[in-house]
Amino acid sequence: MLTSDSLGQLQERVLEWYAAHQRDLPWRKTQDPYAILVSEVMLQQTQVERVIPKYLEFLQRFPTLEALAEATPAEVIRAWSPLGYNQRAVRVQAIARQVTEDSHGRLPHEAASLARLKGLGPYTAAAVACFAFGVQGPVVDTNVRRVLGRILLGQTRPAPKAVAQAAREALPQGRASEWNQALMDIGATLCAINDPRCLLCPARPWCRWAAGEGETDHQGKAQTLAETRAPYWVQPPFKGSSRYYRGRIVDYLRSASAGGVPQAEVGAVIKEGFTQEDIPWLEALLSGLERDGLVRREGERVRLP
């Protein structure tokens, strides 16, 4: 860890940089915990540019926690398109219902209480607590993990325990929200995993990774950036995957009326050359979707729940 003086300088420079260079994001203009919750769920696994328009639409459609709780899952699933990971739509509404039923319609302020809500994990709990309620705690997503890992530990992929401790120790007194968001912006705009722009980075003078510390090969020799690149592995093709067809099914049901469609029609629409032999395959997909709360089956009909 840095000396206290050195850490203070780093904090000051990063916060200055954030004041001047922060991204203009709609959820940074609101104090509404519900809106911040919506943004954080949408931002899970999803790029900022894709979230912005859907976030604005979603809040028009469901302006409050109560409005979301009173909607049907089908309405929320429709409003989610095309963000993907559709279970998030089911989850965020389930969160709204839990809160309206159990907590008088108010989101808890503490991360530990937020994390007890089903569908709200440790990252989102920390983010809502800090950004909506000013809780002075670390918020560590993979951008923050990489940025703090590089600056303080000299490692692009630090161990979770190590980065958790570093994140707690590095928090500037009373300025957790700005600090955490500054680290996210640095991660998103400067400290890219494979193409970092260290010359523009406010943390450059304190960064162990930029100084060539930390990341070493088995002989203790510093590695070049090329040698520390994200590991590559062949990812299976999306088209033709179970994910792909699940998405097609949900998307088709979005376009259907609330009463849904006959199951036989679903198969024919989503898969070219669908035959009787594909029925068990379709059954498996549908029961998975039903388990996830994305589909309801009644007899031979299929619809959004």
Added chain:
DNA sequence: AAGACGGGGTA
């Protein structure tokens, strides 16, 4: 610890 879970964008 590992796998499932979307879909759009860029090269």
Added chain:
DNA sequence: TACCCAGTCTT
């Protein structure tokens, strides 16, 4: 076509 992105739940 190939690659990138980056939380939560389940097993």
